[in-house]
Structure formats: C-alpha cells, structure tokens
Amino acid sequence: MLSSLLFLLLFGIAVYFFTKKIKEVNRNINLGRDVDLNDYQSKRWKTMAMVALGQSKMGTRPVAAFFHVLIYVGFIIINIEVLEIIIDGILGTHRILSFMGSFYNFLIGSFEILAVGVLAACFVFLSRRNIVKLKRFWMREMTSWPRSDANIILVVEILLMSAFLIMNATDHQLQLNGSQHYSNANGIIGSFPISSFLLPFISGISTDGLILLERSCWWFHIIGILAFLNYVPYSKHFHILLAFPNTYYSNLKPKGEFTNMQSVTNEVKLMLDPSSVPPPIEPNASPRRFGAKDVQDLTWKQLMDSYSCTECGRCTSVCPANITGKLLSPRKIMMDTRDRLEEVGKNIDKNGASNDDGKTLLNDYITPEELWACTSCNACVQACPVNIDPLSIIIDMRRYLVMEQSSAPAELNGMFTKIENNGAPWQFSPADRLNWAKEEN
C-alpha cells in the first residue's frame, strides 16, 4: 500500500515536470514565424510512416541501421511491459496482464530476447563512439556535452535492460520457490528464455533476499524510465518523440525549390509597376526583417527541426564544404539553432518576452564564414534520417546578411551588380547573347 502511494507520487512528479518541459518547448517552437503546412495530409501521413516509423532513410548505413532498429523496436515493445509495471505498481498486483495466458508468455519471452538485442546494440554503439571513434562523432561541434549525452543514454539503457532481466530472473525464482504473492496456482507465469540463464546465480539466495532484489530492480527500472522521460527533452534523444511530427511536416516540394519571399514580391511588384496596389498592412504587424538574424526570424518548422536533430552527423559527413575542411557543418547549424532557442526561451522565462539579451543566432553562434561556404547542394537534407533541412536556415541567414546588412562577400556583390547591369553574372554585353549562333562550331 505504502509502495503504491510512493509510486503514484513519483509518477505524478515525473509527469508534471515532463509536461512542463513540453509546454516550454512548444512555446519556444512557436516563437518562430508562421508557415502553413497543413496541405496534402495523406502524403504527410505517408512520409511520417515511411521516414519516422519505417526509418526508411537509415538504410544508407546498414550497420547503424540494424542496431538502431534493435534499440528502436526494443524500446517500443518493452514499453508495453512498462505499462504492466505501472499498473502493478498502482494496484499492488503481480503481473496483472498474465490473464492473456500463452500469448502473455510469448510477449514476455520476446521482450527478453529484445532486451538482449538492445544490450548488444548499446555496446556496439558505445564502442563506435568511444573506441572506434567514428569521425562524425568527434567533430568540432561534438563538444563534451553532446558526447556525454549520447553515452549517458546508452549506459542508462544498458542498466535498464539489465534490471529488467534480473527482475524477471528473481521473479521466476520466487515463483519456483512458491513464494506468496509471486506464485500462481496454474504454474509459472511468463516465459524467460534469457533470464533463466541467471537462475543458477540467484537460486541460493533466501526468499527475503530475492524479494529485496526483485523489488530493487523493479524500482530501479521504473524510476529509470521516469527519469529518462524527463531527460529526453533536454537531449538529442528528443528525436524519439519529435521525429514523428517533424517528418509529418516535411518539405514536400522538390529540394531544389527555395521558398518565395512574399514580402519581397510585394515590393518588387511596386517597383516594376508603381500603379499596382500594395497589399493592406496589418495594423499591429511589426515590420519583419528580411531573412533570419535570430531564431525568431525562422519558421516554427525550422525550430522544430532543431529540437528533432539526433546529432548523428550524417549531414555533416556528406557536406562538400565540411569534407574539404571548411568551417561549415550542417549539424552545427541545427545544434546552434536549438541552443540559441533554449537560451532565448530561458531569457523569456526570466525577464519577460520583450527582453533583449543582446545576443543573436548570427555571429554569437553561427558566423558568416560558415554560411558562405555552403554550395546549396542539398546533400545534408538528403542524408538526414528525420527530414531536417539545414540548408533553409543557411539561406534565410544569407538573406539577412545580403538584404539587411549588405555584407555579402565582395565577389558576390560584384556578381549581383553584373546581373543588374548586364543580365548575366559575368561582364558581357546583353547584345552579345546570340553570338554563339553566328560562330563556327
């Protein structure tokens, strides 16, 4: 009874803080500019099913894909087991779902096998990061926090899976011993293909000792999961939740197509035809800057992208600029955007929405040198397993540099002038455009 109350209390606290953080993230994402992405709903569901649920973009790296699927499937399915753990916790029952009979045994058995798979995957991933030291996990933006973040999760996962297996083993032993509360008139409930191997190690322990061990693992498991729930929104592991909405709101247009700036269209129309009627100005609309200087200038989708980033570095590892030693790293663009957004959010919580902390995404996080190195090749967008678009942020920031600050590199300004003067990015007379037709081959 006491333990049920304690459990409910802990559960309540965990849910409270998780909800609070999610509200904060939602508020932060909505600091972004509005963009309507509610079209083509069936296509969006399909994209989400393929890319998030089906992980269709992971396959380009088969080793990572295989182990990632193990962890992913393990995670989802073992959560069904967690449901039982929670109900048992509240009601003080023992394996309440066992009324399902042989299907229940099948489930528990497959959970155990999955748990081993997850364990193996975690060890493989830990070694890829820390022993093999794959390059993409050790680049400039992979400072100590992002590296620890990844390791923490893997270690926690290993501990949780171990607790799960030990819990099953002790439970099994207690059932074998015929202990009260655990044993069942119909025989052993659950099937333990993996944890049975642990029985020889615990069979000598007294019933009290076994119960203590079983309860400890149970508490460790449930507290671990509640803690993990609250850790996720602060971590790159937020992608396990956000991958779904983020792929739903994927860009469905051809990747080569860049957004049209309606604000510019209005002005250009006026310039070309002074008699055209400008659209009515909304009374309370604050003048928007052209392009993006800070996170509020990006769209909510771009901000959601930043929270969804797994920091896997697939984007950066295929970026031609990064491969050839330039400062630009599309992963860093996403991590910087998220860090800055969190900073802006904290400042709002502390000093109110109108407070300016004197910092911006541009310069304080992302430098013009990084932005100008991009070839707009879309390799990063193609590579991202959760359909993030770092290129759109780069272009929006270039727009700010060019249209608000006139600070493009001198050669690009030269190119602009040539297009304005002679309709080509090089210095040629428009009158010579058809010369090729008169030349010999």
Added chain:
Amino acid sequence: MADFKIHTMAEMAAAGEHPDVLFWVGCAGSFDDRSKKVTKAVAKILFHTGVKFAVLGTEESCTGDPAKRSGNEFLFQMQAMNNIAILNGYNITKIVTACPHCFNTIKNEYPELGGHYEVIHHSQLLQSLIDSGKLKVEGGDYKGKKITFHDPCYLGRGNQEYEAPRSVIQKLDIELNEMKRSRANGLCCGAGGGQMFKEPEKGNKDINIERTEEALSLNPDVIAVGCPFCMTMMTDGVKNFNKESSVKVKDIAEMIAEAIDF
C-alpha cells in the same frame, strides 16, 4: 552555326509562328566558350530531329538563380518577373534548357511569381527524342569507352532526375562506371549556391579537386556532365591533375551530337 539558322522568338512571332519548345540557353551557355559548344550541340540535335524551336536571344536574361542562392531575393525576383513578362508575352508553354540551375529556377520558382511552363532539362528531351524514335544513336567513337557520370545537384537531388542522363549516354554502348558517391549521394562539384563566383572559404582542399579525384579513380575516358557549372569545375579539376589529354569532360548533349551522323 554554319549549316542552319537559329530563330529568335521575336522573328518567329513576327512571322506569326509558334515554336514547339523554347530553348533557354542560359548565361553560361551564351557567354562561356566551353559551354557555347554544348549550346551548339543541343541546337544541332533539335534542328536535325525536326523540333521546331526558338531562343530568346538578346531578350533572355539571367534567371536570377545565383542571386537567390546567395540570399539576394530582391534581385532574383526582379530578374524573374522581367523574364516572366517576356515569356508570357510570347505565350511560351514549353522550355528546354541545358542548365540544371535555370531548369530548377524556371520550373519550381517561377510559378509563384506568375510563370507557369513545362520545363525540361536537355537530358529529358534527349531521352524523349530517343524513346519516340526521332533520335537514333549508335555508339560511334564512344563505343566501349569508360565513362562516369557526375550528377548535377539541381537535376539530381534537387529534382529527382537521375536516370535520364544515364539512359541517354548508355545508348552510346559505353561502359558506364559509377562513382561511389552518385545519384542521391552524389558529391557537389563545388560551384552551386553562388560559389562559382567567389573564392572558396578557408579549408584544406577545393571541392572540385575532391570530386575530380573520385572520378579519376575510375580511370574514365570521359567524365560526363549535364551542367555548365559542373563542366567548368570538373574541367579545372582534370587540368589540376594534368590529365586533360587523356580524360575529357563532356556534356551528354555533346556526346550524342558527336555520335550521330546528321
């Protein structure tokens, strides 16, 4: 061009005629000496397959692509709206171009500004001419040659066209060898996003060198391209390795034009 005349839209309109397709030549195709050869190859194929086509000539102007990718949306839209006014003035409905940047811009970014056309890349036109039997291609000098195709970003990833250029050159009975990074994983030549017009940022290598190295590792006779910017970058790359006498950089239209006996 000695053997036939290129008609401008102005001439055609004056004669009360309308082309099947407008050939959008682009700035590189109009002014860059190397790319002009590609332009002529495309024109030659169009003429000899009986496609009724015209060019805008001096009425053509930059699509605005390099301005847009560099963040200058104002300049892009000025260019776009002027071009759209001219294209719409001639009631243009179908456009072919040998430049993936022009292709992408006119196809995807002009509609929101009032320019709606069917736009195809020249690889797609060549493929449809071959499919319809109007263009018959046989190996010729390229038979058995080792060729690798470098995907243009704005044709491939940008617009999901990976097959047309490949199927066109495969008609030449060549041995097509793919680079490790090809199709959706193709590596950029380094010219997009305005980079063509500026020095690269500080780094340890130029992108076109990285890409040319990869192409040269296959020991090709020809590196086939489908974009004037890629043409420049890959040609420079090959020169950098002093391989220009043994490895040619060719646009797919040039290869087709050379192989057919008109």
